[in-house]
Amino acid sequence: MDALDKLRTVSEHMSLEPAEEFQAPASRAFDQRGTCGHSPRELRRLADEYAPYTAPALSDDKKRALGVSYAAMPGGKRIALLKKLLTSACERNCFYCPFRAGRDFRRVTFKPDEMAQAFLNLHRAQVVEGLFLSSGIINGGARMQDKLIAVAEVLRFKLGFKGYIHLKIMPGAERAQVERAMQLADRLSINLEAPNAQRLTALAPLKAFYEELVQPLRWVEEIRRTQPADRSWNGRWPSTTTQFVVGAADESDLELLSTTEALHKQVRLARAYFSAFHPVPDTPLENQPAENPWREFRLYQSSFLLRDYGFTLEELPFNSSGNLPLEIDPKAAWAQRHLVESPVEINRADRQALLRVPGIGPKSADAIVSARRAGKLSTLRDLKRLGINIERAAPYILLDGRRQATHHQLARQLTLW
């Protein structure tokens, strides 16, 4: 089998890996409309205030077959990323995973040189710009980590590749390996899969939550804080991400978001990915129902409220079971409770207060603050020109002391989400 055949073969089961993009399960449920009349897919396109989302937009079937996806870089630039496993064989038995030990399908393994060269050929052919490299585990996580590092070393030092590399840190990797990966990559990811040790046991009994998954995230942050970044390949330490499987371990949204928030604060996690569970045939969870994709969407919205909008966990609209409502945007739910009676005066509010208004995101809040220096904002048309979603914002704002929505409009707004 040549390298291209291997790339195609290993792509067939890689949908569980989120890379950088907002993970969209290949499910029709993502196109089903909610009570608001929108589908999660449409909302993702419409929700400009949640700008970190990027939709997978594969340009053609050949790229898709090779495992190419489009990914958002910090700063918003999108690049074509080759998303690959070094081996699709694995000795572990995570209950949700298509690569788990004992599943009967054709496994593929690359040598580090072979993977590096295959990637570089695609890069030279202008098919891909960056590499996202993960792997199953054979002979322990540390041994596999060495091989992932070897791919990056060949690319950086033998083949002179100066583009984007995202490396997975394997469960069981050692501190020195994490440090070496940091010197070579632009981003590292360590998938927690579950929000705590107890939930992880229900998903991946051979993974040790603190020792194998949380500890490497701590090492990364410790190294970023104590060592100069000029020890990395480009003078910048990599960012870190993680992923959770959502809906397979009976975990609540509160558990997921509490862990996410702690990681943002304690180890400067760049972002968490939420991957709605989908049963895989011939796994212990094959009869468990797929998770509703709306839940994944609400978790993303909430994680951005925590990370970028100044919200706290206590302000999110959890129910008594610790879950978010699926039928309403969490920011709109907060605004209904707090801003209907106390609308935000657009001409005086500080940036943090502006960010509380549905329809106003970080970019549009900055645009308002900047436009106010030139004069008062008096009409909804002024706000529309600044890129604000006025239909969402109107019920919660004052412009020069005047309300912008009638009760009729407010009632309509409340059914919009």
Ligand code: SF4
């Ligand atoms: S370690 Fe678990 S999640 Fe990773 S490839 Fe192996 S079985 Fe899948």
